[in-house]
Amino acid sequence: MFKYFFRKPLIWTTQAEQLHLQFMKILINQFILFILFNSFVSNAQVQREHAAPENIKSVQFKGGQNRGVFPVVALGEQMNLRFDDLNADEADYYYRIKHFNHDWTPSQLFQNEYLEGYDNLRVDDYTTSFNTLQHYTHYNLNIPNENLQLKVSGNYMIEIYSVYDELIFSRRFCIYDNSATVQAAVYRPQNMDRFTTHQSIHFTVTPRGNFFVNPDENVKITILQNQQWNDAITDIKPQYFSGNTLDYRYDTPTQFEGGNEYYFFDTKDLRVTTPNIQYTNRAELYESYLKTDIIRNLLDYTYAPDINGAFEIRNIMRPGDSNTDSDYSIVYFSLAYPYELNKNEELFIYGAFNNFELSSLNKLYFNPALEIYESVLLLKQGFYNYKYVLSQNGMLNKNALSGSHALTENDYLILVYYRNIGDQYDALIGVGNANSFELQN
Numbered sequence: 001m002f003k004y005f006f007r008k009p010l011i012w013t014t015q016a017e018q019l020h021l022q023f024m025k026i027l028i029n030q031f032i033l034f035i036l037f038n039s040f041v042s043n044a045q046v047q048r049e050h051a052a053p054e055n056i057k058s059v060q061f062k063g064g065q066n067r068g069v070f071p072v073v074a075l076g077e078q079m080n081l082r083f084d085d086l087n088a089d090e091a092d093y094y095y096r097i098k099h100f101n102h103d104w105t106p107s108q109l110f111q112n113e114y115l116e117g118y119d120n121l122r123v124d125d126y127t128t129s130f131n132t133l134q135h136y137t138h139y140n141l142n143i144p145n146e147n148l149q150l151k152v153s154g155n156y157m158i159e160i161y162s163v164y165d166e167l168i169f170s171r172r173f174c175i176y177d178n179s180a181t182v183q184a185a186v187y188r189p190q191n192m193d194r195f196t197t198h199q200s201i202h203f204t205v206t207p208r209g210n211f212f213v214n215p216d217e218n219v220k221i222t223i224l225q226n227q228q229w230n231d232a233i234t235d236i237k238p239q240y241f242s243g244n245t246l247d248y249r250y251d252t253p254t255q256f257e258g259g260n261e262y263y264f265f266d267t268k269d270l271r272v273t274t275p276n277i278q279y280t281n282r283a284e285l286y287e288s289y290l291k292t293d294i295i296r297n298l299l300d301y302t303y304a305p306d307i308n309g310a311f312e313i314r315n316i317m318r319p320g321d322s323n324t325d326s327d328y329s330i331v332y333f334s335l336a337y338p339y340e341l342n343k344n345e346e347l348f349i350y351g352a353f354n355n356f357e358l359s360s361l362n363k364l365y366f367n368p369a370l371e372i373y374e375s376v377l378l379l380k381q382g383f384y385n386y387k388y389v390l391s392q393n394g395m396l397n398k399n400a401l402s403g404s405h406a407l408t409e410n411d412y413l414i415l416v417y418y419r420n421i422g423d424q425y426d427a428l429i430g431v432g433n434a435n436s437f438e439l440q441n
Helices: 002-006 015-042
Strands: 056-063 072-074 079-085 093-100 115-117 125-128 137-143 148-150 154-162 167-176 180-187 198-207 219-225 228-234 240-242 245-248 255-257 263-266 277-282 286-290 311-313 328-336 345-350 365-367 372-380 382-392 395-397 411-418 427-435
Touching: 056 167, 056 372, 079 167, 093 137, 154 427, 167 427, 180 411, 198 219, 198 411, 198 427, 345 372, 372 382
Parallel strands: 072 167, 180 427, 286 328
Antiparallel strands: 056 079, 079 137, 093 154, 115 148, 125 137, 154 167, 180 198, 198 245, 198 255, 219 228, 219 411, 240 245, 263 382, 277 286, 311 382, 328 372, 345 382, 365 372, 382 395, 411 427
16 A cells, blocks of 8 residues: 555656645655554553662652652642762753653653753752762752743653763652542551551542543542552542542552551761660761661550651751751661571662662671671761561562551552543642541541
């Protein structure tokens, strides 16, 4: 078929025939591009965050006064990304922003449909650390800014590139348009085998305008515990319809393990010991030795305030900006665990300080002489939450060592996406929050 349209005639009879041939070529090319594009979309892979290399530390991505792990802000609200480069050479970094569907597959929107401004821009706000043993360059980026604004709601990814166009790291964020209200609460499960260990999320979704069209298919739900994507609950259908309100009052499908409160330490002053820091020292860099932690999976639950795995940079050693005047210290972790693990098992330190990644940098190693597991991390001054997690055959088990309790304080985030008829993307129309501190039976 294509051969017929591209065959060159021996004699051009009229100008109309030439125009007709050119028009048919354009149609065929557009048809081929359409087939290729839809093939790409149908085979698109779920996008995951790219872990930062060893020289990139203290990545903080927040929206407004939000203390969370990643920004969840209304369309037009400000977000702030900060990070340190321990190479301290004032390298050039560039950022790009991409839009995704509710399941983190690439959306069908072109860049000019979700972004107004320029792409691949340089992060031009950076400062070299002042009066620190560990030198670093601190980078600061606000979004939106004079060069870039976001036009639609949904899931986004910001990617940071080097001057050599190498992807350095990426982080998720969410923009919502607040066209639906979400009310949520945390309940104890009704099945008795999970009554003391799990938490169940009940919630309702009500549009601010018209009814949802075919909500079973067009409304998508994602539930996150403490803003962590690695165990998100998705693909939940409405259980009841009450007028134009969708009611989700499931028990088992919306359950999370309660887990346990996080361990913590505070290095705001590296010259003195604080709770959970046993010893400090100054050598080439500051050193902080934490008290040896114990396994809590067989212990009763004890309430301890935490920030659910997050961290806050702060410094009282000297006046000034904590982002550029805070120093780094070598933090020594130890866990009392007298048994060497199997070959398919590994222990890791887990927290937002490295975006809850499991890597060789935060892995614990067995010390047979002391019968403990040990690890060392280079961390900026501040308040940190962390816990110890077990990886078995590459599968994460968050609560194998800490235990799981229904009374544990956890934050829950409910993200509601909707694709209206004719739309080419999943709009994030509403956001709900709930905390298990007000656990209901």
